Every structure is written in structure tokens, then in C-alpha cells.
Amino acid sequence: xxxxxxxxxxxxxxxxxxxxxxxxxxxxxxxxxxxxxxxxxxxxxxxxxxxxxxxxxxxxxxxxxxxxxxxxxxxxxxxxxxxxxxxxxxxxxxxxxxxxxxxxxxxxxxxxxxxxxxxxxxxxxxxxxxxxxxxxxxxxxxxxxxxxxxxxxxxxxxxxxxxxxxxxxxxxxxxxxxxxxxxxxxxxxxxxxxxxxxxxxxxxxxxxxxxxxxxxxxxxxxxxxxxxxxxxxxxxxxxxxxxxxxxxxxxxxxxxxxxxxxxxxxxxxxxxxxxxxxxxxxxxxxxxxxxxxxxxxxxxxxxxxxxxxxxxxxxxxxxxxxxxxxxxxxxxxxxxxxxxxxxxxxxxxxxxxxxxxxxxxxxxxxxxxxxxxxxxxxxxxxxxxxxxxxxxxxxxxxxxxxxxxxxxxxxxxxxxxxxxxxxxxxxxxxxxxxxxxxxxxxxxxxxxxxxxxxxxxxxxxxxxxxxxxxxxxxxxxxxxxxx
Amino acid sequence: xxxxxxxxxxxxxxxxxxxxxxxxxxxxxxxxxxxxxxxxxxxxxxxxxxxxxxxxxxxxxxxxxxxxxxxxxxxxxxxxxxxxxxxxxxxxxxxxxxxxxxxxxxxxxxxxxxxxxxxxxxxxxxxxxxxxxxxxxxxxxxxxxxxxxxxxxxxxxxxxxxxxxxxxxxxxxxxxxxxxxxxxxxxxxxxxxxxxxxxxxxxxxxxxxxxxxxxxxxxxxxxxxxxxxxxxxxxxxxxxxxxxxxxxxxxxxxxxxxxxxxxxxxxxxxxxxxxxxxxxxxxxxxxxxxxxxxxxxxxxxxxxxxxxxxxxxxxxxxxxxxxxxxxxxxxxxxxxxxxxxxxxxxxxxxxxxxxxxxxxxxxxxxxxxxxxxxxxxxxxxxxxxxxxxxxxxxxxxxxxxxxxxxxxxxxxxxxxxxxxxxxxxxxxxxxxxxxxxxxxxxxxxxxxxxxxxxxxxxxxxxxxx
Numbered sequence: 001x002x003x004x005x006x007x008x009x010x011x012x013x014x015x016x017x018x019x020x021x022x023x024x025x026x027x028x029x030x031x032x033x034x035x036x037x038x039x040x041x042x043x044x045x046x047x048x049x050x051x052x053x054x055x056x057x058x059x060x061x062x063x064x065x066x067x068x069x070x071x072x073x074x075x076x077x078x079x080x081x082x083x084x085x086x087x088x089x090x091x092x093x094x095x096x097x098x099x100x101x102x103x104x105x106x107x108x109x110x111x112x113x114x115x116x117x118x119x120x121x122x123x124x125x126x127x128x129x130x131x132x133x134x135x136x137x138x139x140x141x142x143x144x145x146x147x148x149x150x151x152x153x154x155x156x157x158x159x160x161x162x163x164x165x166x167x168x169x170x171x172x173x174x175x176x177x178x179x180x181x182x183x184x185x186x187x188x189x190x191x192x193x194x195x196x197x198x199x200x201x202x203x204x205x206x207x208x209x210x211x212x213x214x215x216x217x218x219x220x221x222x223x224x225x226x227x228x229x230x231x232x233x234x235x236x237x238x239x240x241x242x243x244x245x246x247x248x249x250x251x252x253x254x255x256x257x258x259x260x261x262x263x264x265x266x267x268x269x270x271x272x273x274x275x276x277x278x279x280x281x282x283x284x285x286x287x288x289x290x291x292x293x294x295x296x297x298x299x300x301x302x303x304x305x306x307x308x309x310x311x312x313x314x315x316x317x318x319x320x321x322x323x324x325x326x327x328x329x330x331x332x333x334x335x336x337x338x339x340x341x342x343x344x345x346x347x348x349x350x351x352x353x354x355x356x357x358x359x360x361x362x363x364x365x366x367x368x369x370x371x372x373x374x375x376x377x378x379x380x381x382x383x384x385x386x387x388x389x390x391x392x393x394x395x396x397x398x399x400x401x402x403x404x405x406x407x408x409x410x411x412x413x414x415x416x417x418x419x420x421x422x423x424x425x426x427x428x429x430x431x432x433x434x435x436x437x438x439x440x441x442x443x444x445x446x447x448x449x450x451x452x453x454x455x456x457x458x459x460x461x462x463x464x465x466x467x468x469x470x471x472x473x474x475x476x477x478x479x480x481x482x483x
Numbered sequence: 484x485x486x487x488x489x490x491x492x493x494x495x496x497x498x499x500x501x502x503x504x505x506x507x508x509x510x511x512x513x514x515x516x517x518x519x520x521x522x523x524x525x526x527x528x529x530x531x532x533x534x535x536x537x538x539x540x541x542x543x544x545x546x547x548x549x550x551x552x553x554x555x556x557x558x559x560x561x562x563x564x565x566x567x568x569x570x571x572x573x574x575x576x577x578x579x580x581x582x583x584x585x586x587x588x589x590x591x592x593x594x595x596x597x598x599x600x601x602x603x604x605x606x607x608x609x610x611x612x613x614x615x616x617x618x619x620x621x622x623x624x625x626x627x628x629x630x631x632x633x634x635x636x637x638x639x640x641x642x643x644x645x646x647x648x649x650x651x652x653x654x655x656x657x658x659x660x661x662x663x664x665x666x667x668x669x670x671x672x673x674x675x676x677x678x679x680x681x682x683x684x685x686x687x688x689x690x691x692x693x694x695x696x697x698x699x700x701x702x703x704x705x706x707x708x709x710x711x712x713x714x715x716x717x718x719x720x721x722x723x724x725x726x727x728x729x730x731x732x733x734x735x736x737x738x739x740x741x742x743x744x745x746x747x748x749x750x751x752x753x754x755x756x757x758x759x760x761x762x763x764x765x766x767x768x769x770x771x772x773x774x775x776x777x778x779x780x781x782x783x784x785x786x787x788x789x790x791x792x793x794x795x796x797x798x799x800x801x802x803x804x805x806x807x808x809x810x811x812x813x814x815x816x817x818x819x820x821x822x823x824x825x826x827x828x829x830x831x832x833x834x835x836x837x838x839x840x841x842x843x844x845x846x847x848x849x850x851x852x853x854x855x856x857x858x859x860x861x862x863x864x865x866x867x868x869x870x871x872x873x874x875x876x877x878x879x880x881x882x883x884x885x886x887x888x889x890x891x892x893x894x895x896x897x898x899x900x901x902x903x904x905x906x907x908x909x910x911x912x913x914x915x916x917x918x919x920x921x922x923x924x925x926x927x928x929x930x931x932x933x934x935x936x937x938x939x940x941x942x943x944x945x946x947x948x
Contacts, residue, residue: 061868061942063797064875126871133862144909152909159901163861164894171890174875 002043003056003070006080007117009036010087014110014138021103026095029106033087033113040084044077044470051473055123065184071123074474078326078467079120079253082333083246087113089453090241093341095445097348099236105146112138112242119250125173125187125258132250133166139242143235151234158231162217165224169214169254172207176262189257193481196262201269208266211259212274218251219307221274222281232300237344240296241337244303249329252310256325260317261481267317275315275401279409281308286415290422295343295353298423299336302379302416306332309412312405313394319479321397326471328390331378331460335387338375338453342368345446346427350435355423360432364439369428371450376420378457381413386460389468484534484541484594486523486549487587490516494583501576510560510922513579517557520586524549537658538597547800547948548593548727551807555719556586558811561926562818563712578618582716585611589724593731598647598657601728605643605692608724609636612717616709628708635691635701643688649681659735667739682737682744689732693725695781696755703762706774711821711832714770715814718777723803726784730799733788741791748789753885755782760892764899769817770832772899773810776858779896780806783873786885790876797948798872804944805857805865805937812854812930815923816847823917834902839912846924847917848907850931857934859900860893865937868945 013032017025047054053073060068072080091109094100115138118131136159144155173187180186180195196207217224232240260267267274285305292298310332314325345368346361347353362369378385381392391413399406442450460467493516500509527541534541560582584607591604613636617629651657653675654665666674687698694702706714737744759779766772780802787798817832820840824831841848857864870893877886919927937944 060940061945063942063945064872130862130867133867137856137861137863141908144905152905156901156905160894160898163897167890167893170871171874171878171886174871174878178875178878 002039003054003072003121006036006040006043006084007070007114007121009039009114010110010117011114014107014114017103017107017110023101025103025106026091026100029110030088030091032110033084033091036113037084037088040080043072044081047072047074047077048470053474057123060124060127063184065180065182065186066126067124067186067188068127069123069188070121070127072121074471075253075256075326075478076120078330078471079249080117082249082330083113083116083120086241086245086333086337089341089449090238090245090337092445092449093241093337093344094238096443099146099238105142105236105238108138108142109238109242112142112247116246116250120253123189125177125189125192127187128189128254128257129166129170129173132169132254133163135247135250136162139239139247142242143231143239146236147234147239148236149234154230154234158227161224161227165214165217167214168210172210172214175203175207175210192258193261197264197481199265201265204263204266205269206266208259208263208270211254211263212270215251215254215259216274216277216311218254219248219311220251220281220304221308221311222277222284225281225285225304228304229297229300232303233294233297237340237347240300241340244300244340245333245337248303248307249333252307252314252325252329255311256314256322256478260314260322261478264317264482267315271315271317275312275398275405278308278312278315279405281305282312282409282412283415286412286419289419290415292419293355295346295355295358295423295427296340298355298419299339299343302419303332303336305412305416306336306379309391309394309409312409313397316397316401317479317482318397318400319475320393320400322475322478323468323471324390324393324397326475327464327467328387328394330467331386331390331457334453334456334460335375335378338371338450338457339379341449341453342372342375345442349439352435355426357433357435358427359430360428360436361439362428363432364436365441367442367447368450371454372428373424374454374457375450376424378461380417380420384461385457386464387457388461389464484527484532484539486520486527486553487590489523490520490583490587490590493519494580494587497580497583498576501574506575509575509579510563513560513583514557516583517553517560517586521550521553521557524553524590533596535600538600539591539594540596540659541594544796544800544948545594545727548723548803549590551723551800551804552589552593552720553586555723555807555811556582556716558926558930559712559716559719561922562715562811562815564920564923574618578615581611581614585615585716586720589720592724593727595728595731596659598651598659601732602640602644602647604724605728606640608721609640609692612636612713612721615713615716616705618713619710622708622710624708625710626708628705631701631708632705639688639691639698642684642691646681646684646686646688649677649684653678653681659731662736663739666736671740671743679740679743682740683747685732686729686744686747689725689729690751693722693729693781693784694778695751695785696758696778697751699755699758699778699781702778703771703774706777707768707771711770711814711818714774715811718773718814719807719810722777722781723807726781726788726799726803730788730796734791734795738791745789745791748785749882749885752782752785752789753888755779755785756885756889756892760895760899764895766899767834768830768832769834769837769903770821772903773813773817776896776899777810779892780858782892783870783889786882786889787873787876789885790880790882792876792879794872794879795876797945798869798876800948801865801872801941801945802869805869805934808930808934808937809854809857809864809866812850812927812934813858815927815930816851816854819847819917819919819923820914823914834906835912837903837906837912838910838914840907840914842912843914843916847919847927850927851907852904853931853934855900855903857938859897861897863935863938865934865941867938868941
């Protein structure tokens with residue numbers, strides 16, 4: 001029951017906002033997401049106590065064995081937790097702008113939340129695909145309606161690119177599904193595990209490619225990333241936060257949930273290639289990020305670099321790799337929306353994101369600088385921040401897998417520090433520029449978003465065990481399948 | 484079966500009602516007749532019977548197809564406001580009568596048990612369509628379309644008839660059930676070779692009607708030239724009937740010689756997918772885009788036909804239904820917008836006429852979006868499950884390459900369908916609030932909601948098929 005509430009509540013409120021267009025959209029959507037976060041929190045607490053997954057199963061299309069089944073276990077739990085936790089902040093970040101009471105804007109974000117929750121909760125592969133695709137529509141409308149320069153062409157490219165990828169996932173799923181036993185077959189993910197693992201190495205190799213292309217485009221992994229910097233830059237800030245904070249995790253989640261348990265032989269063939277591509281993305285993204293002039297674009301490339309590391313870590317298929325990936329998904333989500341919000345705050349006040357034009361903000365807004373530094377340090381993976389835990393475990397798993405990969409991927413820490421510190425220096429420190437002289441202090445609403453996020457960064461770095469423990473059981477189950 | 488008698492009588496009576504009643508009443512009457520027809524058809528459910536000297540068979544499948552056809556006709560009638568204000572040039576009575584006759588033809592095409600009945604049904608439907616295509620008689624394009632359609636269509640019917648003759652010559656029977664037995668009982672080597680030529684000719688005749696490549700050349704021009712309301716009728720009713728007939732023939736009669744024709748259908752479906760989708764992507768006019776998209780959907784449906792699984796019947800039914808609902812809604816919005824833009828824009832049917840539709844007409848924009856999403860096969864709409872069933876049927880028969888091609892072509896499809904969505908939501912234009920008549924509104928929202936419901940819970944109809 002609780003699962004259904006979590007899944008459909010944002011959908012209902014979102015639909016209400018879109019249809020009725022009430023005046024106080026901001027308050028409605030903010031309280032809805034807070035309520036959603038509380039409900040999710042309760043459920044996660046229950047899962048954490050019993051360490052048993054919560055499931056809901058209902059026939060959907062019995063003729064073809066497709067069920068409407070949901071399951072919240074340790075892995076899904078982290079992601080729905082992330083999704084529920086971040087939405088209030090993302091919606092809070094619209095406060096005092098013309099978007100705050102724009103019912104369509106808020107409604108689309110809630111629809112998006114519902115779809116992403118669905119993708120993370122789905123126990124049936126086609127239900128997963130259903131939500132995986134459905135989440136694309138709200139973000140597409142959000143970005144192309146409210147985005148910046150040249151939005152129409154850029155978001156269209158994003159849409160075509162991602163749908164194109166997921167169509168491969170679609171046929172791959174059908175292919176495996178038709179090989180499940182029984183007259184009506186079954187699309188239950190756990191049945192698919194058993195079926196897919198018995199396929200020949202050759203078919204697993206092809207299926208791995210089909211699935212991986214879909215998720216690699218979503219994440220994105222080099223060389224499928226060309227849609228990403230433009231889309232992140234042109235989307236409205238909240239759209240970028242949704243895309244980078246939560247939506248790309250659907251790709252990484254898909255790898256953990258579907259690819260790793262389903263195609264061990266496929267990974268044996270293509271895994272190295274995929275890891276190499278991910279690591280190329282890490283280095284390539286970092287190097288480009290160093291040279292960016294636009295702060296938002298810089299963050300877009302840094303996000304690209306971070307997700308490459310997550311992908312490389314989990315594709316090692318080790319317990320550490322998957323655990324680290326899950327932890328890093330959570331921390332990356334928190335850090336990246338905080339950072340994008342800081343850029344949004346700067347842009348609101350100065351109407352600019354050009355690093356060359358900014359500087360010296362610390363002199364007018366100390367609080368912003370402190371939050372920004374904490375969030376950035378989390379992103380650089382300094383000890384005592386959440387990013388450190390995630391990246392440390394990920395790098396450890398990559399080192400265990402291959403020394404050379406580990407060494408190359410390890411460069412990310414240095415490169416990450418270079419571009420992040422450059423970002424801090426160019427915006428916060430240095431001389432006050434013409435446009436930052438009148439930089440006003442943070443408003444209460446802005447503090448309400450930034451300060452909790454900064455606290456999460458520190459908390460995640462100091463007490464990682466609660467979360468690592470939460471996902472341990474489910475990750476062990478997956479790694480046991482691999483033996 | 485009583486439905487075809489009733490609908491024929493209603494059609495004839497309609498010709499007389501035209502003396503007394505204005506257009507509005509005739510429309511309501513026709514809707515009523517179709518509703519009765521739907522009721523009568525539904526009453527035959529679960530009664531498998533033979534009629535008219537065993538030439539006509541009602542089965543649940545044929546009833547389902549008849550229901551989809553009559554539903555489509557019902558929606559078309561509800562959406563037809565005629566064209567031009569004066570009754571003098573548009574002849575509403577004749578128009579509605581011919582529509583009813585063509586529905587009778589379509590029902591014959593989905594329920595035949597005798598080759599002649601197939602031919603008769605096809606002719607009733609086609610001749611009615613030739614007339615309706617040219618019914619906007621002061622429009623040059625409409626006249627051109629009618630002539631083209633008639634010449635090509637008559638030729639195709641001739642080929643079909645020639646095919647039937649050859650098949651008869653080889654098997655000495657016209658009855659579907661007999662034919663199947665004879666073909667199954669005879670060894671392929673002892674079968675006269677002109678049987679296969681006959682099969683091929685019959686296929687060509689039917690593929691022409693469903694506008695599969697390379698027999699599609701008439702489609703864009705005819706769809707473009709005909710008044711939009713008949714384009715809607717053609718791309719839903721004619722297509723559904725054509726596919727039902729094709730499927731019936733291939734599965735019911737020539738199932739025994741599957742291996743001889745499957746490669747042909749296989750390649751025709753790939754060719755249709757490529758030509759339909761790629762050409763649609765280049766269109767500037769929404770109407771022509773929908774015409775080519777209808778060609779491309781023929782390609783998807785042919786994939787199921789070539790797969791020939793036990794579930795294929797229900798797949799064809801589901802796909803026809805979802806395609807019909809989406810197409811009707813898309814054309815309905817096109818009618819409204821192009822009528823509004825006539826006189827305002829040079830080319831009222833282009834994408835550019837849709838620009839800014841969402842601003843003052845959120846309802847129309849929503850319906851149009853849902854219908855395009857369904858045609859593109861995006862989740863939450865009926866079209867998604869249609870594609871799902873088609874792909875899983877094809878995989879069951881180990882048809883891999885056409886599916887991969889179909890996937891690539893779906894991506895192309897998303898490109899041109901979203902061009903429409905971009906135009907209505909993200910381009911600036913000044914379309915004021917468009918007056919939507921009440922019947923229009925009901926039909927439009929019915930299609931939209933049905934598309935969504937089927938997209939979320941396809942089992943509602945899937946369990947019926």
C-alpha cells in the first residue's frame with residue numbers, strides 16, 4: 001500500500017497541478033514532495049529494520065505474463081530515497097522566482113518524480129522500461145518549454161538520442177522475456193536473471209550491447225555523451241538538477257539491476273571495453289571541464305566524469321564496486337544539485353555564468369561561499385565528505401580488478417580537484433568584478449536549500465555505515481548470483 | 484451478419500431522408516444507424532455461423548474487426564462537418580449513404596469465407612472510396628486524387644481477381660476452409676505452379692489496398708488530395724479491413740505454404756518501413772506526414788503477418804484499434820487547425836500552421852500530442868503495447884533483422900511525430916481559441932482517453948481478442 005502511495009502520490013498532485021493550474025503551485029508541490037519524502041523515509045526505515053524487501057504484486061496483462069509488480073529492497077531503497085530526498089530541495093530552489101508558482105513547471109517535476117520512482121521500484125522488466133521511457137516526457141517538456149538558448153534543437157536531440165538507445169533495451173528485454181519458461185512467459189526481473197544467465201555467450205554478448213547502449217546513453221558514457229553538456233546547459237536549473245541528480249541514476253541503476261545479474265558471460269566479453277570507455281569518459285570529461293568558461297557547462301562535464309567512475313566501478317562486478325557505485329550515486333546526486341543551485345544563485349544575481357566575469361563573491365556572501373566549498377569538496381572527494389567514501393570504494397574495486405585501470409582512473413581525483421578548485425577560485429575568490437559588486441546575501445529560502453545539502457555532504461562523509469549497511473544485503477544477493 | 488443487411492437498408496433509406504432533413508439530422512441518424520450496426524454485430528458474439536450459401540462466416544475475430552471498423556466509421560461520422568457551408572454542392576445524404584455502404588463492404592472483407600465475397604466486399608469498399616475521394620468536386624486536387632485512386636485501384640482489383648482465378652484453377656474451390664484443406668493435403672510438388680502465381684497476385688492486390696511498398700505510390704497523393712475526413716476514413720477503415728482480409732487469407736488459406744510467401748512479405752514489410760518512415764521525415768505537410776506514417780504502420784503490421792504466431796490475430800486487432808484511435812484523433816485536430824488556418828496561411832496543412840496551438844487550445848494540443856505519442860509508440864499510450872506485441876510475435880518466429888530495422892525506423896518515427904509536438908508547444912504562433920463543436924469534442928476526447936487507458940491497461944481489450 002505504501003509503495004503505491006509513493007508511486008502515485010506525486011503523479012496525482014502533478015496531474016492536478018497541470019490540469020487545474022492552481023495559484024499556489026509552489027506550496028502545493030513543496031508540501032507534496034515533503035510528504036512523499038516522509039512516506040519514503042518511513043518505508044526505508046521499515047526495510048532497514050527488517051532487512052526484508054517490501055513487494056507489491058498485481059496482474060497487469062496476464063495473457064503475456066506481465067505484472068504490475070513493485071519491490072523496494074536495499075538497492076531500490078537507496079535510489080528512491082535519493083529521489084524522495086532531493087525533490088523538496090529541487091522544488092525549494094525555485095522559490096522567489098517566476099517559476100515558483102508556475103503550475104506547469106511544478107507539475108512536470110512531480111510527474112517526473114513519479115516516473116523515476118516507478119523505474120526504481122519496478123520488479124517487472126517491462127514496468128521498468130515503461131517508467132524508464134515515461135520519465136523522458138516530463139523532462140523533455142520541462143527543458144524545451146523553460147530552457148535557455150537554442151532549447152528546441154538541443155532538447156530534441158536529447159530526446160531522440162535517449163529514445164533511440166532505450167529502443168535497444170526494449171528489443172533486448174523482449175528477446176530474453178520470450179525465452180522464459182511457461183506458456184505466457186514472465187517478465188519478472190528475477191525470472192529474467194535465471195533465463196538470461198543460461199543463454200549462450202554469443203547471445204549474451206549481443207544482449208549486453210543492446211542493454212548497455214541504452215544505459216550508456218542515459219548516464220552518459222563516452223562516446224554517447226554528446227547530448228549531455230548542451231542539454232545540461234540549456235535546461236532550466238531544476239531540469240538540470242533532475243537530469244544529473246536523479247535521472248542519470250536510472251542508467252547506473254539499470255546496469256546494477258539488469259545487466260550485471262543477467263549477462264555474466266556478456267560482461268566477460270564486453271566488460272573490459274565498457275570499463276575502458278567509462279574510464280576514458282572520466283579523464284576526457286575532467287580535461288574538458290578544466291577548460292570550460294561557462295560554470296554550468298563545467299559542472300555538466302564534471303558530472304560526466306563522475307558517472308564514468310561509477311560505471312567503471314560497478315562493471316567490475318565486485319561487491320565493493322556495486323556498493324561504492326550505490327553510495328556514490330547518492331552522494332553525487334546530493335552534491336551535484338547543490339552545485340547547480342549555487343550556479344543558479346549566481347546567475348540570478350549577476351545574469352552571468354561566465355567564469356571570467358565573476359569573482360570575489362565571498363566578500364559579499366560568506367554563507368554561499370561556505371556551502372559552495374563544502375559541496376565542491378564533496379565533489380572532489382575530500383575525506384570527511386560523502387564523495388570520499390564513494391570514490392574511495394569505487395577506486396578500490398577498480399584497483400582490485402586491474403592495476404592499470406585503477407591508476408588511470410585514480411587521476412580523476414587530481415583532475416577533479418583542478419577543475420573544482422578553479423571553479424571556486426574564479427567565482428568566490430579573487431577580485432570583485434563589475435557584476436559581483438552588488439551581490440546580495442543569501443535569502444532564507446536559499447539557505448534552507450543549501451545548508452541542509454551541505455550538512456548531508458558532511459554527514460555522508462562521517463557516518464557512511466548506515467547507508468552501506470542498508471544496501472549490503474541486496475548487493476550481496478547480486479554478487480552471489482555471479483559466483 | 485444482420486448488421487450488413489441493416490446497414491445496407493439504412494444506407495438506402497439515407498438517400499431518401501436527404502429530401503427532408505438537413506445535414507445535422509442526417510448526421511445524427513447515421514450515428515444512430517452505426518450504433519445499431521455495432522449492437523447487431525456484437526449480438527453475434529460467440530455464435531460462429533455461416534450465411535449466404537456458406538460464403539460469409541461470423542467468428543469472434545471477424546466480429547472484433549467489424550466492431551473496430553464500425554467504431555472508426557462512427558467516429559468519422561461524428562467528426563464530419565462536411566466541407567464548405569452549402570448543402571447544394573456537398574450532398575450530405577449521398578455522402579452518409581456511401582459511407583454506410585463502404586462500411587458494409589469492409590465488414591464483408593473481414594468476414595468472408597468465399598473468395599468471391601472477398602472480391603465483392605473489396606469492390607463495394609473501393610468504389611465507395613473512389614467516389615468519396617472526389618467528393619470535393621470543385622477542388623482540383625480532390626479530382627486528381629479520385630482519378631488516380633480509381634485508375635490504380637481498378638488495376639489492383641483486376642490483379643486480385645486474376646489471382647483468385649488462378650488459385651481457383653489450381654484448387655477447384657472458392658471456399659476458404661476447403662482451400663486450406665486442399666492445399667494442406669496436396670504435396671507441394673504436385674501442386675500446379677500457377678497456384679503460386681495466383682497467391683502472389685492476390686497478395687499484390689491486397690497489399691495495394693493497405694498501401695504497402697512498393698504498391699504505395701498512390702497513397703500520398705490520394706490521402707493529400709481527398710478531403711481530410713475521408714483521408715481519416717481511408718487510413719483507418721480501409722486499412723483495417725485490408726489487413727484483416729490479408730491476414731485471413733494468409734493464415735486461413737495459405738498457412739500451409741507459409742514458406743513460399745513469407746520471404747516476400749518479410750521484404751515488403753522492411754521496404755514499407757524504410758520508405759514510409761524515411762519519406763515521412765521529409766514532409767512539410769502534416770497531412771502528407773500522416774499519409775506516409777500510415778504506410779509505415781502497414782510495415783509494422785506486415786511484420787506480424789509474416790510472423791504468423793498464434794497470438795498474431797490478437798496483435799493485428801490490437802494494433803488496428805490503437806492505430807485507428809490515434810489516427811482519428813490526429814486527423815480530427817488537423818481538420819480543425821487547417822480549417823482555422825485556411826485563408827490565414829498559405830498552406831494550412833503544414834507543420835507551420837500548428838505553431839503555437841497549445842497556447843490558447845490546451846485541450847486540442849493535448850489530444851494531438853497523445854495521438855502522436857501513440858503513433859510513435861511511447862509508453863503510456865496504446866501504440867506502445869501495439870509495438871510490443873508485434874516485436875514479441877516476430878521474435879517468437881526468430882525474425883531478428885526486421886525487428887532491428889523496425890527499431891531504427893521507430894526512432895525515425897519519433898523524429899517526425901515530435902516535430903508536430905514541437906510545433907504546437909514550443910514554437911510561437913498566434914492561434915486564437917478554436918471553436919470545437921460538441922460532437923467533435925466527444926469523439927476527440929473519446930479517442931484520447933481510450934488511447935491512454937489502453938496504454939496503461941491494455942488488458943481491457945486484449946482479453947477480448
